Amino acid sequence: MTRRSSHRDQGLFPCEAEIARRLSQTPAEWAAKAKILERDGLPKIDPLMGGRPWRAVQAFFDWRYGLSTVEAMAPDGLENLNVL
Known part of the structure; x- marks a missing residue:
């Protein structure tokens, strides 16, 4: 029997x-x-x-193992949408 993939298994997050x-x-x-x-x-x-x-x-893992010259950056904080 195969496991059905949920939407949480896919995508960007x-x-x-x-x-x-x-x-x-x-x-x-x-x-x-982690x-x-x-x-x-x-991240x-x-x-x-x-x-x-x-x-x-x-x-991150590409950087950690020398597979990339680009470093992943962490978000700089929460967005304040009230300033728009």
């Missing part, structure tokens, strides 16, 4: 369990490692979107 799967980790392993990797620049969970931006996660 996958859930933590899906990120763990894509990185060949169990969810528990990934949760522990806390450590965030100190080195792994944090975006509070508005409820997940990590997948392309930024990929860019």
Whole structure:
């Protein structure tokens, strides 16, 4: 029997369990490692979107393993839409 893919498994902001799967980790392993990797620049969970931006996660690992010369940047803070 195949597992049906949910909308949270796809797209730009996958859930933590899906990120763990894509990185060949169990969810528990990934949760522990993500806390450590965030100190080195792994993108944090975006509070508005409820997940990590997948392309930024990929860019982080490309940078970490010398596969890219571009460094992923973290958001500089919450947006204030009231100033518009």
